[in-house]
Amino acid sequence: MGALTTDWLPAFKAVPRELFVPDVVWPGQAAGTGQEDSVDRRTxxxxxxxxxxxxxxxxxQWDDGEHSGAGKGRVPTCSNSQPSMVFSMLAALDVEPESRVLEVGTGTGWNAALLSQRLGSSNVVTVEVDADNAATARARLGAAGYSPMAVVGDGAEGWKPSAPYDRVLITASLRRIPRAIVDQVRPGGIIVSPYATEYGGEGVVRLTVREDGSASGPFVGSSAFMRLRQQRTQRKHVREYLGGKPWPADGVRSVTSTSPDDVGDWLPMFAIGLQTAGVFPWAEEYDDGSYTLWLRDTAVTSWATVDYEPGAAEYEVYQSGPRNLWEEVRAAHRWWDGQGRPGFERFGLTVTADGQASAWLDAPEHPVPSVG
Structure with missing residues (x-):
């Protein structure tokens, strides 16, 4: 995704990022989604x-605030987003003077401050589910001279009392576009949101709301945001799939020439996830550079493993259950490859008036096929 656009440059200069960053932070890595060790302003x-x-x-923040100290927690749950991502999403929002904007996910408050600087605080509503994050963000906003309406609540419900909105900016990853949010946007209004598939991979989608209550639009680039708290899932352990038996339990053996590496990068994962339903991967890594790719379904009925070894030409597969998950993933990858390996920007999404979402390639008339 792109960098800062000239129309947002005055807001960027007026709202220094440091005003919305706490004393202790864990910087992200230039490549990947991990975090470096903590950095403390005081020391x-x-x-x-x-x-x-x-x-x-x-x-x-880690673990919804339950973790404290300089070390890393288990799951990161709040961040100040990468600046180039912030401004790419603001550019995609395409605000106009006096646009009424709803932000879902106040976080540290930086986005709300940028929007308030550009549009005026009275035109900005920001919703945060975490009361502590909301309180500290509100304090930072006030100290910087901004006073948007800051609400503690379920972001998936939007904020109906101030609707309708001209624009909605969502700063948490979604697997489903909440119907309540679409309903709070006027026809012609725009929703910009990270959208993730069950399989993995994620992109920022730009939806335009239509008169009939549906919304549709293209993806504008890749992203990697924390999941909206209301859409998090708890995965069952692999032992639940094996029925208490040691691997490979009742799995049926085969071999494949498709490398697990081919289906493990962010873009192919996204393309595979748009085609498959309820399938997710996990890599069990070993010290020698090999790994086992586990595939499981959310219904806890089927599983597959594919063993990767560096330099191998074939890979051992075990599959169990009514679904052949590895074959589904391979079929989805073949389709993507056959289309010329399209990038994020060639995909789009339509959300119908009854809340059903469907992906497409290049145009809504060309739906992405379903596998499995």
Whole structure:
């Protein structure tokens, strides 16, 4: 995705990122989605400032606030987003003077401040589910001179009292576009949101709401946001799929020439996820560089494993259950490959008036096929 556009440059200059970053942060890695060790402004002010003005995300909370201290927690649950991503999404929002904007996911408050600087605080509503994050963001906004309506609540429900909105900016990853949010946008209004598949991969989609209550539009690039809290899932352990038996249990053996590496990058994962239903991967890695790709279904009926070894020409497969998950994933990958390996920007999404979402390639008239 692109960088800062000239119409947002005055807001960027007026709203320094450092005003919305806490003392302790975990900088994101330039490649991938992991975090570096923590940086503390009080003990390493120069390192903290370098992190703040680097083009990386900054994790600011772990485990919904249950983790404390300088070490990493289990799951990052709040961040100050990567600047290039922030401004790419703001550019996609395509605001006009006096646009009424709903932001879902206040986080540290930086986006709300940028929107308030550009549009005026009275035109911005921001919703945050975490009361502590909301309180600290509200304090930072006030100290910087901004006063958008800051609501503590379920972002998936939007904020109906201030609807309708001209624009909605969602700063958490979704697997489903909430119907309540679409309903709160006027016809012709725009929703910009990260959208993730069950299989993995994620892109930012730009939806335009229609008169009939549906919404449709293209993806504008890749993304990697934390999941909206209301759409998180708890995965069953692999032992639940094996019925208490040691692997490979009742799995049926075969071999494949398709490498697990082929289906493990962000873009092919996204393309596979748009075609498959309820399938998700997990890689069990080993010290010698080999790994086992596990595939499981959300219904806990089927599983598959594919063993990767560096330099191998064939890979051992075991599958069990009514669904042949590896064959589904391979079929989805073949379709993507056969279309010329399209990037995120060639895909789009339509959300019908009854809340059903369907993906398409190049135009809504060309739906992405379903596998399985």
């Amino acid at each position: 390493d002010p120069d390192g903290w400032r370098r992190a703040v003005y680097a083009d990386v995300s900054l994790t600011t």
